[in-house]
Amino acid sequence: MPKGFPFFAKELRLNTTRCPQCGFKAALLTESDFHTCSQCRALFRVFGGQSVSEQYFRHEPDDALAWGALIGLLDSEGVAVPAAATAISFGYHPFWFAELDNGSTRFKTAGSALNGYPQPSVPPPGNLEFPPPGRSFPQPTIAPETFLAQAEVPVRLRLLQLPLYLINFELPGQQCQATVSGCSWQVYLTKIPNETGIHISSSRLLFLGGYVALLLLAGTLAPNVFWRSSLVALILLVAWRLEISGDREG
Amino acid sequence: MWELAEGRLVPREVVHFSGSGDIFLPFWYASFIINSPDGLVDDTMSYMKMCGSVKTAVASTEAPFVFIPAFLLPPPQSIRLGRNMTVRFPSLQRSPVRDLPVEPITVAEVDVPALAELILLSTLVEERRNNPSFLVSFSVDLSGVRLVSVSFKREGNRMIQPEMNLEV
Amino acid sequence: MATIVFKCPHCGGPFECAEGDRSAVCRFCGVTSVISGDSGVHRLLIRERVDLNAARAAVRKLLAAGGDARESASSFSFKEGTLLFLPFWRIRGIATGWQWREKETFREEVEYDENGTRFTRTVKGENERSFSLVAAPLDLSTPAGDYSPYGQMPVGLAAAVLKCEALDYRETAARATVVDPLKGIAQARQEALAITRVGGNPDGTVHQEARVRISSEWLALTYYPIWRLLFTRGGRVYPVTIDAVNCTIIRCQFPGEEQRERFLPLALIAMVLLGWTTMPAAGAALTALSAYLLKWRTGTLDAPSIIKLLAGTPKRSVGVERG
Structure with missing residues (x-):
């Protein structure tokens, strides 16, 4: 036997892991975290010895629709004061989704970008796809083992990329945050905001100011009670008509 | 003989037992060992002791057998029939008749251990079944699982086996 | 978990795999077989009847x-x-x-x-x-x-x-x-x-x-x-x-629709101003009457409710909801 043979054999020893898609014992042929299963050709990654398949929900971003879903929900919940968006940002956000050996599942964010925003507690329904070649998604910053308890053993671990809109908005007197899922336009809110503030629009203020000024003018300039009452009644009727027509236009 | 497995019929060897009758009813048949806090039960004598049987004629050191009905039967009836077959320790003779119809097999082999455990539990004396630590530790190991069939006689809607005093 | 038994295509021996597995190793000859198809899980579709x-x-x-x-x-x-x-x-x-x-x-x-x-x-x-x-x-x-x-x-x-x-x-x-x-x-x-x-x-x-x-x-x-x-x-x-x-x-x-008091706020303002521009006693009397009407209509006399009424802040009625 050649002298160098044992050394050569040692060099050839390959690390293997279970393919998260087909379960095949796949050899890890590259030095990076990215691997291809030699059986089913699925792309998968390895985090701390754990093979992970990455999947995403296909979505075409539409900020207006996401904002519409949020104010539509507020509207339906009876929040009558107007909400104003201060910032809307769309992005894919990584979540760990583990199926454990006892049949239960764990789902938690794998990044820190969602800090402060309401988060989905279960994976949303949708059509999951494997990322096409060349398309990259945000990398997880939270290791998979940190979100699982010590005794929990995942039989399948997935990194799900969720299309989420992070929205900052304000209602009179309060700043709020919401997350809208691009999968089903589901809105995540910590709670439906209370209408604590009082909101008076500038046009309304102008209308009321003009109305009061006209009434004061008519009240002080009118020569007697009859004229005063008549003028006040006339101004009231005109203002009421304006109010009704304004509603119709609005 | 065909077995209905995964929605398909697959061939299976069946040993036909006992004589007079006009239909064969299939049973899964296996020898068993019971592991329980009261010790290992691996012969007919100790099994009889465990289930409080007063029958001593068949007491022996041979491995006991459990019968699990393999044909379509409502679950409570199936357990009752399996229980009766098991505790009567029938001495089965190969049947000379082979051309009798056989009821289709609907219970898959994969379900035999769970059903066997249930049937054997139902044969035990009540004091044991009311003891949770006994129940939790109770387990059954089967060996030599095979299909047998026993001839029954049709009487109206019923099927009877006079030698073993059984009725379905 | 239900097990499925296959015949090894290499040696003919029976081998088992758990439902959902896509590959299994024959315990007799050690050959790995890849399992294609749906491994025993039927996928059924109920077709839509509504376009x-x-x-x-x-x-x-x-x-x-x-x-x-x-x-x-x-x-x-x-x-x-x-x-x-x-x-x-x-x-x-x-x-x-x-x-x-x-x-x-x-x-x-x-x-x-x-x-x-x-x-x-x-x-x-x-x-x-x-x-x-x-x-x-x-x-x-x-x-x-x-x-x-x-x-x-x-x-x-x-x-x-x-x-x-x-x-x-x-x-x-x-x-x-x-x-x-x-x-x-x-x-x-x-x-x-x-x-x-x-x-x-x-x-x-x-x-x-x-x-x-x-x-x-x-x-x-x-x-x-x-x-x-x-x-x-x-x-x-x-x-x-x-x-x-x-x-x-x-x-x-x-x-639901937005509901807003249109006439009442305007009428109350007109009434109060009419009173105070006529004489203080009439002003006080009509202010008291306005307060009574407000209390009767809104059930309260707190400042935010009065401001909301005057500002024309709408209330939302019950809409159409299912599920």
Whole structure:
């Protein structure tokens, strides 16, 4: 036997892991975290010895629709004061989704970008796809083992990329945050905001100011009670008509 | 003989037992060992002791057998029939008749251990079944699982086996 | 987990694999076989019976029929509609096993005091222990994911009575969104077993043990069709979920009309100013009358309510809501 043979054999020893898609014992042929299963050709990654398949929900971003879903929900919940968006940002956000050996599942964010925003507690329904070649998604910053308890053993671990809109908005007197899922336009809110503030629009203020000024003018300039009452009644009727027509236009 | 497995019929060897009758009813048949806090039960004598049987004629050191009905039967009836077959320790003779119809097999082999455990539990004396630590530790190991069939006689809607005093 | 037995294509020996596995090693010859197909899980589809137009018409009908939203039913405009197929696990079989329960018991005892007054008191009795064999048929449909955004669907009955066909993924995915199952078989089995526990966990149970398994199991993924429609008004989006089999609206939430006092605030201002510009006594009297009217109309006289009324802040009435 050649002298160098044992050394050569040692060099050839390959690390293997279970393919998260087909379960095949796949050899890890590259030095990076990215691997291809030699059986089913699925792309998968390895985090701390754990093979992970990455999947995403296909979505075409539409900020207006996401904002519409949020104010539509507020509207339906009876929040009558107007909400104003201060910032809307769309992005894919990584979540760990583990199926454990006892049949239960764990789902938690794998990044820190969602800090402060309401988060989905279960994976949303949708059509999951494997990322096409060349398309990259945000990398997880939270290791998979940190979100699982010590005794929990995942039989399948997935990194799900969720299309989420992070929205900052304000209602009179309060700043709020919401997350809208691009999968089903589901809105995540910590709670439906209370209408604590009082909101008076500038046009309304102008209308009321003009109305009061006209009434004061008519009240002080009118020569007697009859004229005063008549003028006040006339101004009231005109203002009421304006109010009704304004509603119709609005 | 065909077995209905995964929605398909697959061939299976069946040993036909006992004589007079006009239909064969299939049973899964296996020898068993019971592991329980009261010790290992691996012969007919100790099994009889465990289930409080007063029958001593068949007491022996041979491995006991459990019968699990393999044909379509409502679950409570199936357990009752399996229980009766098991505790009567029938001495089965190969049947000379082979051309009798056989009821289709609907219970898959994969379900035999769970059903066997249930049937054997139902044969035990009540004091044991009311003891949770006994129940939790109770387990059954089967060996030599095979299909047998026993001839029954049709009487109206019923099927009877006079030698073993059984009725379905 | 159910096991499936195959004949090794290399040596002919039998080998087993767990349901859902895609490869298995033969224990006789060591050759790995890749398993293709669906490994014993039937994928069935309940075909939709309602098209997009009928779904839209159902929403219009609902809006026109109910609630305060009917006045503005035509102001909601249809934006888009998607047909979705949601997967449900269907498990049929027989739940077999045993359960043992220890329960506290109490009995009433009648006693008489020294005055001869009759009274009863509750006395703790011996704990009741019961053993029962479980052998019950099982037929459960459970969502293979979280479908709360879409509402509750009565799929169990539908899957039992409607005609199912084998899912042709390519054909279905070309015309609809086929949602992926995210709940595993093991979790669905646990749910199925949990509902079979006879009597649940009645009051007074102090100790309970059970071992129940599913035998004669038949497992399928049933895909159920729903329409997901988006309606808009003034930039707001209102999603609606419609059962694509029987056209019932599973979930929607349309707002009611905004209700605003138009005449009262203007009249009160006019009345107060008329009084104060005439003479102080009239001003005081009409201010008091205004306060009375405000209290009668709004039920309160606190400053925010008065400002809201004068500012014309609307109140929302109940709209059309399902699910």
